[in-house]
Amino acid sequence: MKDNIKEKEHFRNMCFYEDEFRRQGYKIIAGIDEAGRGSWAGPVVAGLVILPEDVFIEGLDDSKKLTAKKREELYEEIIKKALDFSLGISHVNIIDSRNILRATYIAMEKAVKSVKLCPDMILIDGRPVSDLGFPQLSIIKGDSKSISIAAASIIAKVTRDRYMKELAPFYPGYGFEKHKGYGTGHHRRALQTYGVSAIHRKSFKPVRDILRKAISNQQLAFS
Numbered sequence: 001m002k003d004n005i006k007e008k009e010h011f012r013n014m015c016f017y018e019d020e021f022r023r024q025g026y027k028i029i030a031g032i033d034e035a036g037r038g039s040w041a042g043p044v045v046a047g048l049v050i051l052p053e054d055v056f057i058e059g060l061d062d063s064k065k066l067t068a069k070k071r072e073e074l075y076e077e078i079i080k081k082a083l084d085f086s087l088g089i090s091h092v093n094i095i096d097s098r099n100i101l102r103a104t105y106i107a108m109e110k111a112v113k114s115v116k117l118c119p120d121m122i123l124i125d126g127r128p129v130s131d132l133g134f135p136q137l138s139i140i141k142g143d144s145k146s147i148s149i150a151a152a153s154i155i156a157k158v159t160r161d162r163y164m165k166e167l168a169p170f171y172p173g174y175g176f177e178k179h180k181g182y183g184t185g186h187h188r189r190a191l192q193t194y195g196v197s198a199i200h201r202k203s204f205k206p207v208r209d210i211l212r213k214a215i216s217n218q219q220l221a222f223s
Helices: 002-013 016-025 068-081 094-099 100-114 149-169 186-196 205-222
Strands: 029-035 042-049 084-090 121-125 135-140
Touching: 002 135, 002 205, 016 029, 016 121, 016 135, 016 149, 029 149, 042 100, 042 149, 068 149, 084 100, 094 100, 094 149, 121 149, 186 205
Parallel strands: 029 121, 121 135
Antiparallel strands: 029 042, 042 084
């Protein structure tokens, strides 16, 4: 009973920004967040969620604080209870050609453009994003301070994790189904063993260094 009361109190605290903007007359409030920004491989995925005013989702929190199983459970509940949600993806070619920050913004812009409901306020985790076309508030560590951003962080994370698992059989040995492209010891060893794959971010230093080493070794072999 005490845990349930504590959970509800935590949820209400995370409703602060949504409640405040509704008091100011805003009605369609969206949260937006990304997953995969720091990964060495695969896309960056942005999630956008618009929740109803009277919603309660037990256990909702920053996706990084949750287990994979809990994220999957919450994902299903979020998409059932949300008024609307959408996704935006920037693949490796965009990341390498435009840089990860711009690729993240492009993914967010795609999510905003594909949502059916028209938000009158967007809550964003981290820095403000230009060119969204709607009023916005950027909130540092917003995924632990806003239910809308937390929900967006979960659908982005679950979607990206599922995608990396689907890719894993096409790139055996790299372990994408486990680390999802992030920089682990196993991932680094796989890069050293198998080289840089088509879904690796060649603009990221750990990948770039291994690629340069492979090119250097090839040049020595032919010299």
